[in-house]
Amino acid sequence: MLTFKTLSTLIFSGLATGMAFSTAYAQAPAKADDPLMKIYRATPPKINDLVHTKLDVRFDYKKCFMYGKEWVTLRPHFYPTDTLRLDAKGMDLNNISVVRNGKNYPLKFKYDDSLTVAIQLDKVYHNNETYTIYIDYTAKPNQLKTKGSAAINDAKGLYFINPDGAVKDKPVQIWTQGETESSSAWFPTIDKPEQKTTDEIIMTVPAKYVTLSNGRLAAQKLNGDGTRTDDWKMELPHSPYLFMMAVGDFKIYHDHWRNKEVNYYLEPKYAPYAKQIFGMTPELIEFYSKTLDYPFAWNKYSQIVVRDYVSGAMENTSATLHGDYVQETPRELLDANYDAGRSTIAHELFHQWFGDLVTAESWSNLTVNESFADFSEMLWAEHKYGKDEADAHSYTALQNYLGSPDASTKDLVRFHYDDKEDVFDVVTYQKGGRILNMLRNYLGDAAFFKGLNIYLKTNQFKNGEAQQLRLAEEEASGLDLNWFFNQWYYGAGHPVLNISYKWDEGSKTETVYLQQTQEGQIFKLPFAVDIYAGGKKERHKVWMNDKADTLTFTVASKPNLVNVDGDKVLLCAKTDNKSLEEFEFQYFNAPLYLDRFEAINAVSGRQSDKGAQKVLIAALKDKYYGLRIKAIRALNMSNDDIHNAALPVLTTLAQTDDNTLVRAAAISALGKLKASGNMNLFKQALSSQSYAVQGAALTAINLLDPKQALPLAKGFEQDNKGPLTQAIITVYSTSGGSDEWPYVLKAFNEQGPQGKFGMARNFAAMTGHVDNPTYAQQGIAAFKDLGIKYKKFGVAPFVTGLLADIKAQRVKLKDDASAKAADDATQAINDAK
Structure with a gap:
């Protein structure tokens, strides 16, 4: 599942565009003296084992009910038993019977807590015999009292989206979300990841809709009442949380891998772009199958995009479900690069091996699911887009972990937690992925991937x-x-390394001093040290075994650079006390993304130095687009030397770079100069197909001449997304008024979390100065909703700060009603649980 990481990244990458805000806030701090943290979370005992689950369901769109019939076949795990306990959340249980010779014999059961049902079986069963229980039930998900988490923001299992069609231009859909233990909100089961069962799901739905579930579509039958019955069969065992259903008006694009179906389900308006969105999937399946030496196990692989999804994406066996942020037009995909959507597609597919084929036996061991999926994002990026892209992706993940409060106090395998969903965090995802990359580097690819193959084959269709x-x-x-x-x-935790150096000319000895400064355990660290001297690079494989270690190397001449952790794989926070000259040498001679990244960082604060200037100007033409953008943003254009050297390069980048995000960054840098001579360049950029380039150009024009920018912004109201939408809001917040407000409010409300937080400051500015108090109160209400909805991610101080700014503006305008509304909204956010 892509959960915590996706949602927090979407929110906080948006916040970062408006203010310095750490992704650390995306993870709620642990509660002090929490008694639940003292509970050892053992793997649940297995009394009965699921064998086969058959469901026959139909839906009541008006009531948002699901009427279900279930036949669940089980056997005692080891010890004889005459009882069965099933998870069944918030249901009406109309009949529970044992099936013998085709007939149902009612059983006694207790269902007091509306969470689990205790069933008295008709006899004692032994582990060499199976029995089948029939259940007639009604699932009422909208009446279920459940709580979500920072990872998965709702837990009612079954979702009716716009069921009455009341919301215009929003599809009518039904979909399910099982992880962590919410499948039992739509069918009774033993809702634990350690269970494995084959299944059959029969759905009766309006004939105009298509369905998707696990496994193969075995049969379809048109009924005489405007409905159709679809029969889906999964003939290989998998865990109940990986069961899924989806129903709606989806267009299906049929692809294939080898002799297996690969399908993409999208809303009709996005169907023409199915191949651009998901078309890499067959190549991905082939790459993972070959890398793991274990061909894709399931009989098909489908991906479906739904509205209002409660997390990022979910790796349901053979049928991954994505939130609608992956649904992008070709124009949006121009600016995508290896964005959240593409990395999510890679992440969820890898789960079909790590998570679905072999499943974590308990949530404490979630790392064997999610750390691998996180690692796979880097693995695919390296194969498809190059090592720089992979290393950049990995470094961002590392920083998300290092910047998260309390993360360093949590074990990767976690037997103590407040709630099982707390394990879906930066430790399990980002830290776990980096740990696997270190293990890969230590063992070498051949041994590492051979080990993964052994793990998969040993534990296939079981737990790990x-x-x-x-x-x-x-x-x-x-x-x-x-x-x-x-x-x-x-x-x-992780090592916090301090690295310093000393050269002794007399003995021709380079000494490297290493110190781990973190509290707690001392880490044993194998890594490479690369020494650049005399025009050559010499690699040394070394170990750090103690809190402080000293490494000595005999070198013919003073090294130009000593590069500790030459492969840049260590999971650590480090202070590397190289000289500016050494960082300059590192940029031009050390090969990896992080070598160049670190050098750009080091020289950015020393731009009066000629060597630093040389690095920054060279980095404007770096082979990796991300470092070109980094260099652009680092430029101090008030420095005449930098200005004179960078200006022609920026102009060229703004017009001809092959990456749209680089062009947009260059235009933004030029725009901040407010030089009228660039106006034609900006206007030409408005004709780009890239929303990022158009947005940067419109913002630059607004800085030069807001009066020209206003009519230009109006011209883009019918076709805008992402950066261009934000640029329009920027223009309107500068020069717009009540005439522009309806567009601004609609655009804000239609954004996802990243878009909302990205435009929050400008939206607040317009809310503060718009001349109609009714409009101001609409904006205040939007901020109230935003602050409450995402409070769990730590956004409350940011949102209430904007409300304070809005109040100050409304007070100046003598709009007491709006000022009071801002106070009330702030109080509501502070009071929200």
């Missing part, structure tokens, strides 16, 4: 935990890995 991964990698490599797993999987 971190110790089984260790054993598999030890079998493949012949190396003991207890030390690695003890410190990274069963311990918390």
